[in-house]
Amino acid sequence: MPPAGDAQETRRRLVEAAYREFAAHGVAGARVDRVAATAGVNKALIYFHFGNKEGLFTAVFEMIVNQALAEAPFDATKLPEYAGRIFDVGEANPEALRLVTWHRLERAADQPPPQAVIAANQSKVEAIAKAQAAGQVTARYTAAEILALVLSIANMWTVMSPEMHLAAPTDPAARRALVVDAVATLVRP
Amino acid sequence: MPPAGDAQETRRRLVEAAYREFAAHGVAGARVDRVAATAGVNKALIYFHFGNKEGLFTAVFEMIVNQALAEAPFDATKLPEYAGRIFDVGEANPEALRLVTWHRLERAADQPPPQAVIAANQSKVEAIAKAQAAGQVTARYTAAEILALVLSIANMWTVMSPEMHLAAPTDPAARRALVVDAVATLVRP
DNA sequence: GTCCGTCAACTAACTGGTTAGTCAAGTAGG
DNA sequence: CCTACTTGACTAACCAGTTAGTTGACGGAC
Numbered sequence: 001m002p003p004a005g006d007a008q009e010t011r012r013r014l015v016e017a018a019y020r021e022f023a024a025h026g027v028a029g030a031r032v033d034r035v036a037a038t039a040g041v042n043k044a045l046i047y048f049h050f051g052n053k054e055g056l057f058t059a060v061f062e063m064i065v066n067q068a069l070a071e072a073p074f075d076a077t078k079l080p081e082y083a084g085r086i087f088d089v090g091e092a093n094p095e096a097l098r099l100v101t102w103h104r105l106e107r108a109a110d111q112p113p114p115q116a117v118i119a120a121n122q123s124k125v126e127a128i129a130k131a132q133a134a135g136q137v138t139a140r141y142t143a144a145e146i147l148a149l150v151l152s153i154a155n156m157w158t159v160m161s162p163e164m165h166l167a168a169p170t171d172p173a174a175r176r177a178l179v180v181d182a183v184a185t186l187v188r189p
Numbered sequence: 190m191p192p193a194g195d196a197q198e199t200r201r202r203l204v205e206a207a208y209r210e211f212a213a214h215g216v217a218g219a220r221v222d223r224v225a226a227t228a229g230v231n232k233a234l235i236y237f238h239f240g241n242k243e244g245l246f247t248a249v250f251e252m253i254v255n256q257a258l259a260e261a262p263f264d265a266t267k268l269p270e271y272a273g274r275i276f277d278v279g280e281a282n283p284e285a286l287r288l289v290t291w292h293r294l295e296r297a298a299d300q301p302p303p304q305a306v307i308a309a310n311q312s313k314v315e316a317i318a319k320a321q322a323a324g325q326v327t328a329r330y331t332a333a334e335i336l337a338l339v340l341s342i343a344n345m346w347t348v349m350s351p352e353m354h355l356a357a358p359t360d361p362a363a364r365r366a367l368v369v370d371a372v373a374t375l376v377r378p
Numbered sequence: 379g380t381c382c383g384t385c386a387a388c389t390a391a392c393t394g395g396t397t398a399g400t401c402a403a404g405t406a407g408g
Numbered sequence: 409c410c411t412a413c414t415t416g417a418c419t420a421a422c423c424a425g426t427t428a429g430t431t432g433a434c435g436g437a438c
Contacts, residue, residue, distance in 0.1 A: 044401085
């Protein structure tokens, strides 16, 4: 085994394992020993690299946020398509949405919101405002309200309680079509 | 001390205390000792009355579900108003929504969905279908899809990540107006 | 009417397993 | 040999659940 092995690689393996653990069980439910076992490294390495359990979650959360921001390019003049893309990303990474929800429930209260997210939202709001001024997007709602609506509808199925899925269409394509169409209806000038 | 005291009252106190504890910390994060202390009863009574921690959560969850179903009378011909009412209930009981979210994350996978919720959803879907047939609600989406849309939008602000609140209007009245208007726009025939 | 057995409701103290976090020692590469 | 990295073994605290026993109400026997 490589003791002076690749620390970078060890960190990556730990974050990957922690991602699954936290997404499945949250901070309180996650087991540090389980993360270490899954990553195939000694538990003490977690404390060496990340300080504590909380630090490990922070590392995972930052990775997910950056990844999410990178995967969904924003175009204020094509909000329905953007919503569809968000839907696709959520569909492909259901664990990421769980992780964000755990964050909201367990940590958001005593954690300052990530600067990257605030900045990203701000630029999106400005872009929407510009599109509104150009008459490409409805002026019925404020730019921030539109962004909130788009994101809410894009993620509506993942946030929905599972009981709802029994009554609603299970076909992903139909769910996606609904998301795109609903956003289109709402943001039409 | 009343040993053969009011068991009903003891149960109520425990459920009440557990409600706050679970809403704040979830199942894994909740502390049984803390619930007992808050309720002012002996910890063993929790196991006497509810079997285990899980049973206590189930009791709390059932109470919340029944309460929620009772508080929001459904009228398929007035979906925007219904969304507004759901918004109001959520605004008045933020803890209830947290509890439902905890349930979804921690228990929904291995818990059969409550029959009461399924039945309630089914009757709502049927009512919407009837309103669609009468031309009072758009036929662009299926009845189940409309219900999903209405509920998603009604709860959009509570589900939204807190970062969003920084960019969006903090005025509850404005948030409510948006919810009602967006639903109206979507369900108009 | 009082004695006694039963039972639901309740309690204080305990247990055994778990868990986050620590530490001293060791290993390889530069 | 020194720095960065890794390890097995350890611990102190925590926490869900248990246990053995107490309390008072109720009801039937005499």
